[in-house]
Amino acid sequence: MTEPRPTAEPPRPTLERRPLREQIRQYVTEAVVAGRWAPGERIVERRVAVELGVSQAPVREALRELEQLGLVESEPNKGVRVRSFSETDLREIYPVRAGLEETAARLALPRIDDERLAALDRHVAALHAASTAGDAAAQVRHGVAFHREIVAASGNALLGSVWEALGIEVWTTLSIRVYRMDLHENAADHEPIVAAFRRRDPATGALLREHVLGYGGCALLP
Amino acid sequence: MTEPRPTAEPPRPTLERRPLREQIRQYVTEAVVAGRWAPGERIVERRVAVELGVSQAPVREALRELEQLGLVESEPNKGVRVRSFSETDLREIYPVRAGLEETAARLALPRIDDERLAALDRHVAALHAASTAGDAAAQVRHGVAFHREIVAASGNALLGSVWEALGIEVWTTLSIRVYRMDLHENAADHEPIVAAFRRRDPATGALLREHVLGYGGCALLP
DNA sequence: TTTTGCGCAATGATCGATCATTGCGCAGAA
DNA sequence: TTCTGCGCAATGATCGATCATTGCGCAAAA
Incomplete structure (x- = not known):
C-alpha cells in the first residue's frame, strides 16, 4: 500500500538488510505451507532458534506474526503449534x-x-x-x-x-x-x-x- | 468470538494470570488513548520497561501488537512512536x-x-x-x-x-x-x-x- | 486396579547484557 | 560560511541465561 506504483522495485544493490525476524518468518512460513511441518506439530522456539543459528527472541516475534496470520496457533505457557487447517x-x-x-x-x-x-x-x-x-x-x-x-x-x-x-x-x-x-x-x-x-x-x-x-x-x- | 454466550464471565477467582505483555499493552493503550502520550512522541522501549519495572522484551511485544492495531508506528532501527491520527x-x-x-x-x-x-x-x-x-x-x-x-x-x-x-x-x-x-x-x-x-x-x-x-x-x- | 501427589524434564516467559544502527554535534577542509 | 566526515550517545535488535509453568511418569495410598 505504500509504493506509489507497482511497476518495479528500485534497483538498489540488495544489501540484505531485512530484520532477522522477517527472514525467520519466511522460513517458518515456507516450512508450514510446503507441508514439511505437519498440522498440529509443536513448534519449539528454541529448536527453531538452534536450527537457524539465532536466539529465541526473533523466533518468538516471527511466530507471533504468524499467529496473527492464522498459520500457527498458541496458548499461553503452552507454546505454538502448526494449525490444522480444516476445509471450513x-x-x-x-x-x-x-x-x-x-x-x-x-x-x-x-x-x-x-x-x-x-x-x-x-x-x-x-x-x-x-x-x-x-x-x-x-x-x-x-x-x-x-x-x-x-x-x-x-x-x-x-x-x-x-x-x-x-x-x-x-x-x-x-x-x-x-x-x-x-x-x-x-x-x-x-x-x-x-x-x-x-x-x-x-x-x-x-x-x-x-x-x-x-x-x-x-x-x-x- | 470464543465465548459461546456473551452472558457473563465464569466467576473464577481472578488470580491475575494474564501475560505481562497484555498488561503492558493495556497500559500503553490507555496512555495513548487518554492523550497522556502525544502523537509523534517517541516510545522508548527501555524507558517504558523501567517505568513498569519489567524488562525490554515484553514491552517490545506489546508495542508490536499496538503497531498492528495502528495505534503506534515503527521503523526498523528507529523505534516506535505514537501515531498522529489525522481525520482521514x-x-x-x-x-x-x-x-x-x-x-x-x-x-x-x-x-x-x-x-x-x-x-x-x-x-x-x-x-x-x-x-x-x-x-x-x-x-x-x-x-x-x-x-x-x-x-x-x-x-x-x-x-x-x-x-x-x-x-x-x-x-x-x-x-x-x-x-x-x-x-x-x-x-x-x-x-x-x-x-x-x-x-x-x-x-x-x-x-x-x-x-x-x-x-x-x-x-x-x- | 484406580487414584492421588510428588518430582523432574521440557519449554515458554522474562530478564539483563551486548551488538549494531542511527542521529547529531563539532572539527577541519573547501 | 558551507560542506564532510568522525566519534559519541541513545536505543533498537539480538543474545544467552534464568525464572515459572506445564505435562507426565511413577510410586504410594485407597
Whole structure:
C-alpha cells in the first residue's frame, strides 16, 4: 500500500538488510505451507532458534506474526503449534475477502484512473500468459496482484493493510496443496471486472464480490 | 468470538494470570488513548520497561501488537512512536467496518436464532439506558457490543478476528477525544436493524452498511 | 486396579547484557 | 560560511541465561 506504483522495485544493490525476524518468518512460513511441518506439530522456539543459528527472541516475534496470520496457533505457557487447517477454515476466508474487495471496488469506482486500469490489464495479460505456460505459482501470484491492485485503487490504506493481513497468497497455495483445490485463476474471469471499472458500472462491487465468492464456492474437490 | 454466550464471565477467582505483555499493552493503550502520550512522541522501549519495572522484551511485544492495531508506528532501527491520527485515518475505518459488517449480516441472516436476536434487543436496551443516563463510555461499550453480536452471529471466526483487529472501541474513544466526534450511539438507530433481522429482510446487510457509514459521515465536527 | 501427589524434564516467559544502527554535534577542509 | 566526515550517545535488535509453568511418569495410598 505504500509504493506509489507497482511497476518495479528500485534497483538498489540488495544489501540484505531485512530484520532477522522477517527472514525467520519466511522460513517458518515456507516450512508450514510446503507441508514439511505437519498440522498440529509443536513448534519449539528454541529448536527453531538452534536450527537457524539465532536466539529465541526473533523466533518468538516471527511466530507471533504468524499467529496473527492464522498459520500457527498458541496458548499461553503452552507454546505454538502448526494449525490444522480444516476445509471450513479455508472456506471462511472467501466471504471476508469478498466483502473487503467489494468495499474496495466501491471506493475505487469514482477515483480509478487510466493508469490503474492499464495496470489491471497488465495483470490480466500476465495471468493469461502464466495460464498458457501452465505455471501454477505464477497464476496465483498474478491473480493476487490483480486483486491487490483494486484494493490499492480504493485509496484506503487501512483497507489495504486489513486485506494484506489475510495472507491470500499463503492460503491459496495452502488450499491447492492440502485440499487439491482447483486452480481458479483464469484470465477470462477477470476481464469483465476491468470492463465494469472502465464503464464505471455501479454494480462493479457486487460483480467483484461474486467473483471472489466463486473462488470459495466451486473450488474445493473432495 | 470464543465465548459461546456473551452472558457473563465464569466467576473464577481472578488470580491475575494474564501475560505481562497484555498488561503492558493495556497500559500503553490507555496512555495513548487518554492523550497522556502525544502523537509523534517517541516510545522508548527501555524507558517504558523501567517505568513498569519489567524488562525490554515484553514491552517490545506489546508495542508490536499496538503497531498492528495502528495505534503506534515503527521503523526498523528507529523505534516506535505514537501515531498522529489525522481525520482521514479516523475516517478510513468506517468503510472497512461497514463492508465487514455487511458481510456479517449477510452470513448471519439465514442462521440467526431467537437467542441471538434477544441478545441484540438487550444491547439496544442497554444502549438506551446508557444514553438516558448520559454515560458516554457505556454508550460506546454497548454500541460496540451490538455490532460485535452481529459479527459473532455470522458464524465466521475469521471475520470475527478481522473485525476485532480493527479495535473499534479504541478508535471510537479516540475520535471522540481528539476530534470531538459526536457520540453517535443512540438506541433508535439500532432498532430497525434488529427488526430487519427478525423479518429476514435480504436488505439487512445494506441497511447495516449504511448505518455504519453514517457513523463516519456525519460525526466529525470541525 | 484406580487414584492421588510428588518430582523432574521440557519449554515458554522474562530478564539483563551486548551488538549494531542511527542521529547529531563539532572539527577541519573547501 | 558551507560542506564532510568522525566519534559519541541513545536505543533498537539480538543474545544467552534464568525464572515459572506445564505435562507426565511413577510410586504410594485407597
